[in-house]
Amino acid sequence: MVTRTPDDAEAPSVTFSREYFDRRYTRDSDPWGLATKWYERRKYALTVASLPKAHYRNCFEPGCSIGELTRLLAPRCTRLLAVDFADSALEQARAAVREFAHVEVRQATLPEQLPGDTYDLILVSEFLYYLSSEDLDRMLDALVDRMETGGDLVAVHCRATDRRHGYDGFNVHSSIEARVELERLVHHEDEEFVLDVFRRLPSSLDGTSGDGS
Numbered sequence: 001m002v003t004r005t006p007d008d009a010e011a012p013s014v015t016f017s018r019e020y021f022d023r024r025y026t027r028d029s030d031p032w033g034l035a036t037k038w039y040e041r042r043k044y045a046l047t048v049a050s051l052p053k054a055h056y057r058n059c060f061e062p063g064c065s066i067g068e069l070t071r072l073l074a075p076r077c078t079r080l081l082a083v084d085f086a087d088s089a090l091e092q093a094r095a096a097v098r099e100f101a102h103v104e105v106r107q108a109t110l111p112e113q114l115p116g117d118t119y120d121l122i123l124v125s126e127f128l129y130y131l132s133s134e135d136l137d138r139m140l141d142a143l144v145d146r147m148e149t150g151g152d153l154v155a156v157h158c159r160a161t162d163r164r165h166g167y168d169g170f171n172v173h174s175s176i177e178a179r180v181e182l183e184r185l186v187h188h189e190d191e192e193f194v195l196d197v198f199r200r201l202p203s204s205l206d207g208t209s210g211d212g213s
């Protein structure tokens with residue numbers, strides 16, 4: 001695989017707009033082949049298998065798209081909130097999880113409209129590299145704030161191998177790894193994607209306890 005460094009590619013200068021995604025969904029109801037491609041099925045299977053706990057109480061999935069991963073995650077959670085800003089995605093996601101009364105699919109623009117709750121599982125798949133570096137920082141700050149101590153953050157994003165300067169999962173996960181509040185439990189990196197599981201450390205261990213010490 002191509003040798004990479006965290007800063008070998010740049011985040012988009014502006015966060016991708018809702019109009020961009022609406023256009024993609026208008027052209028194709030499943031623009032990335034989430035329901036059909038082997039890449040997605042393999043990645044989803046590994047993602048769900050990498051969850052350290054059998055069951056989570058309160059889960060959050062930003063950028064859920066058409067709900068393919070949401071549907072696989074649902075049996076592992078007592079409550080699950082999945083959000084996206086594209087109408088077509090939301091409509092398809094609601095249909096995908098119709099059998100699960102404990103799953104809510106809600107419209108939200110991120111990072112502006114993050115829910116105020118706290119979570120023992122946050123799962124982010126193929127979403128963070130659409131954010132500008134400012135919005136990525138805001139998003140990661142907000143996600144870490146919303147993680148319960150001992151809670152898990154699972155991130156999974158595609159990884160470029162044949163191009164050195166594509167901003168991708170490798171770069172985005174480096175930003176997560178830099179967070180002192182998180183300990184990495186799992187790292188999987190192959191020629192197609194990067195998958196990491198991070199656990200929220202107690203604030204007494206992360207140096208951000210806010211007590212002035």
Ligand SMILES: C[S@@+](CC[C@H](N)C(=O)[O-])C[C@H]1O[C@@H](n2cnc3c(N)ncnc32)[C@H](O)[C@@H]1O
Nearest residue numbers: 021063064065069084085086089109110125126
């Ligand atoms: C590649 S798809 C995500 C795939 C999905 N997480 C999965 O793994 O099955 C990216 C999704 O993020 C949504 N999205 C992108 N930027 C967003 C933002 N700033 N706020 C809310 N949703 C956003 C898009 O509408 C799109 O549905």
